[in-house]
Structures are given as structure tokens and as C-alpha cells.
Amino acid sequence: MEGLVIRHRTVEVNGISMHVAEAGPEVDAKGAVLFLHGFPELWYSWRHQMDHLGARGYRCIAPDLRGYGGTTAPPDVASYTAFHMVGDLVALLDTLGLAKVFLVGHDWGALIAWYLCLFRPERVTALANTSVAFMRNIMIRNGPDFVNPIEYFNRAYGPNYYKCRFQEPGVAEKQFAPAHAKRLMRQMLCHCFSHGVFCDEEMDDHNYPTSPLPPWLTEADMDYFVTSFEKTGFTGAINYYRNFDKNCELAAPWADAKVQVPTKYIVGGGDITYNFEGIQEYIHGGGFKEDVPLLDEVVVIPGAGHFIQQERAQEVSNHIYDFIIKF
Structure with a gap:
């Protein structure tokens, strides 16, 4: 990370204040790259890619998404739909004077990236998406036999599956209290979401409170995430999951639409x-x-596991660069 210079600012977009981190040239860039983080992350998850691409002449833009970090967290669950997220991003591009961007997403950021490419493809030059593939049957209500995502996850993985457990406001907040941020972030970044499992049972106990960090994550990195979630809590982040079904209803007019944007997809085998x-x-x-x-x-x-842009930072950075340099 030596040599990384990050510029920070807050902009007003779509009725909220959004914290935005930037790196690389401000003008005369080869192009702008918009990075969208996932759960439970921040703009900071893209620090390696911003360093890599910024040094190669790209303007790198990584916001804290709605409900995260330094960005407004509306109290209403209904304020976290895919339409709100896409609206935030389109307004951000307008505010920054950017007609089109290269788009990079991870986890929930990948889902939002797919929706942005569906709803407003004219704003995206090319997409390098990680972790979450385009999944029409999870993202869009598309026929009489469609099963809502939460019902699907409940059938497939049971009611204790984290996406199901997140649904009722107030319940998940007891487990994901800000006071538990240090333990929770250590568990989620180091031990969950990889190798095909989410640690449902282990999230309720005190496993791994002091276990060694993996080589791709420093104590300073962990402190950055923990400090933020101690301040904000996790409700904004969890509210994304509470709109899974609503997103499908809203996206129904795109039931037969295809993603008409040049795309590269990167995922960890685990x-x-x-x-x-x-x-x-x-x-x-x-x-x-x-x-x-x-x-x-x-x-x-x-x-590779779930947090691939951090775990395999150089590989992912190279893959993104090798793709966007074609345009």
C-alpha cells in the first residue's frame, strides 16, 4: 500500500450524503472506475485495486454505499431497494460529471452492479464483477412459478440461514450490535462466506475473538472496519437483505432483459x-x-474465498486491469 494517496469527500446525491474515496488522477485520466463494496465492508475493501489502477492512470472512485460508513443510513427499511442504490450511483456519476464508467462490484456491490447494467447500461463502459454472478431467478420476478428469494433460501438452507435470519427488524440487530463489531468483523472477514458456508451457529458465540489474521489482512485493516461499524452499527447493511423480495418485484419489467454490457466475472473457488x-x-x-x-x-x-479482492489482491487487480485496458 506504499504510495497510495486517497482523497475523501462527501457529496449530496439522491437525498443522502455519500462519502466517496478517490485515487489516481482527477483529470485527463484513462477513464473512471467505480468500485462497489459488499457486506460487511466499506470503500476500504478496494484499497489495493485503487492503488493498482490509480497508478496506471485511471480515476478510481469508491463510495461507502447507502447505510455504510460515512454515508447516510436512512432509518426506513424500504429505503434500501435496488432502485435506491442505482439512483444513488447515477446521481453520483452526474455529480462527478461522468457520463460513463468502468464498473467493479463485489458481493452486494456485484448485485447492485448487475442492476445498474440492466437499468442504465448507457452509464457503464464495461463491468468486472466479482463473487456474485447474475442470477435472474434471485434478482427478478420472472414468471408465475417464481419463488421469492427468501422463500427459496429458506427451503434450500433452512430458517437459520443468515439471509433468512436477517429479515425481521430488530432480531438481527441484537446479535449484530455495535459493541460486538470487533468479534463479528473478525469472524466474518476471516472465517465466514468461504468454502461454501456461512458460520450461522458460530456467529452466536465467541469463537475466533483473538485468532490470528490471515496474511492478507493486517490489524490496521481490521481496525478500520471495526471502528466504522462500532460507530454505525450493522442495520443499514442488513437492510439490503430485507429488500431481496422487494427488488424482485421492482425489477419485474426487466424479466426478459439481458445484461448488454461487456463483462468479466471473477470468483473464488471457495x-x-x-x-x-x-x-x-x-x-x-x-x-x-x-x-x-x-x-x-x-x-x-x-x-480463494469470498473477500477475493483483498485475499488475492494482486491477481484480482491484474484481471480487472487486463480487461478494462481493452476499451
Whole structure:
């Protein structure tokens, strides 16, 4: 991270105040790259990629998304739909004077990136998405036999699955209290979401409170995340999950739409999202390419987990750069 210079500012977009981190040239850049983080993360998750691409002449922009970090967290659960998120991003691009950007997403940021490419493809030059593939049957109500995502997850993984447990306001907040941020962040960043599992039972106890960090995460990195979530709590982040079903209803007019943006998809072989039932058959069997006709490449990094842009920072940075340099 030596040599990384981050500029910070707060902008007013779509009725909220959004904290934005930037790196690389402010003008005369090769292009702008918009990074979208996931759960439970911040702009900081993209520090390595911002350093890498900023040094190569790209203007790098990484906001704290609605409900996270230095960005407004509306109290109403209904304020966290995909339409709100896409609206935030379009307003951000307008405020920054950017007609189009290269787009990079991870986890929930990847889902939002897919929605942005569906709703406003004219704002995206190319997409390098990580972790979460485009999943029409999870993202869009698309027929009479459609099953709402939370019902699907409940059937597939049971009511204790974290996406299901997050649904009732107030319940998850007891477990995800700001006072528990240090333990929770250590568990989630180091031990959960990888190798096909989420640590449902382990999130309720005090496992791993002082376990060694993996080599890709320093104590200073962990402190950055923990300090932020101690201040904000996790409610804003959890509210994304409470809009899974609503997003599908809102996106129903796009039931037959395809993602018409040049795309590269990068995932860790041990990522929970790469081990959902049927997902590998979809990704490699032609369904993914059918839904994303301009899919350029699928990259599976063996042994990598969920937080791939941090865990395999150099590899992911290289993959993103090698893709966007084509445009």
C-alpha cells in the first residue's frame, strides 16, 4: 500500500450524503472506475485495486454505499431497494460529471452492479464483477412459478440461514450490535462466506475473538472496519437483505432483459456464492452467457474465498486491469 494517496469527500446525491474515496488522477485520466463494496465492508475493501489502477492512470472512485460508513443510513427499511442504490450511483456519476464508467462490484456491490447494467447500461463502459454472478431467478420476478428469494433460501438452507435470519427488524440487530463489531468483523472477514458456508451457529458465540489474521489482512485493516461499524452499527447493511423480495418485484419489467454490457466475472473457488445449489452449472453450462451475452471471460481462482479482492489482491487487480485496458 506504499504510495497510495486517497482523497475523501462527501457529496449530496439522491437525498443522502455519500462519502466517496478517490485515487489516481482527477483529470485527463484513462477513464473512471467505480468500485462497489459488499457486506460487511466499506470503500476500504478496494484499497489495493485503487492503488493498482490509480497508478496506471485511471480515476478510481469508491463510495461507502447507502447505510455504510460515512454515508447516510436512512432509518426506513424500504429505503434500501435496488432502485435506491442505482439512483444513488447515477446521481453520483452526474455529480462527478461522468457520463460513463468502468464498473467493479463485489458481493452486494456485484448485485447492485448487475442492476445498474440492466437499468442504465448507457452509464457503464464495461463491468468486472466479482463473487456474485447474475442470477435472474434471485434478482427478478420472472414468471408465475417464481419463488421469492427468501422463500427459496429458506427451503434450500433452512430458517437459520443468515439471509433468512436477517429479515425481521430488530432480531438481527441484537446479535449484530455495535459493541460486538470487533468479534463479528473478525469472524466474518476471516472465517465466514468461504468454502461454501456461512458460520450461522458460530456467529452466536465467541469463537475466533483473538485468532490470528490471515496474511492478507493486517490489524490496521481490521481496525478500520471495526471502528466504522462500532460507530454505525450493522442495520443499514442488513437492510439490503430485507429488500431481496422487494427488488424482485421492482425489477419485474426487466424479466426478459439481458445484461448488454461487456463483462468479466471473477470468483473464488471457495466462495459461498460459487457453491450455491446449481450455480456452477449455470455459470459454466451456458445459462450465464445467455443472460450476459457480452460475457468476455469467467475466472475462477482456486482456493480463494469470498473477500477475493483483498485475499488475492494482486491477481484480482491484474484481471480487472487486463480487461478494462481493452476499451
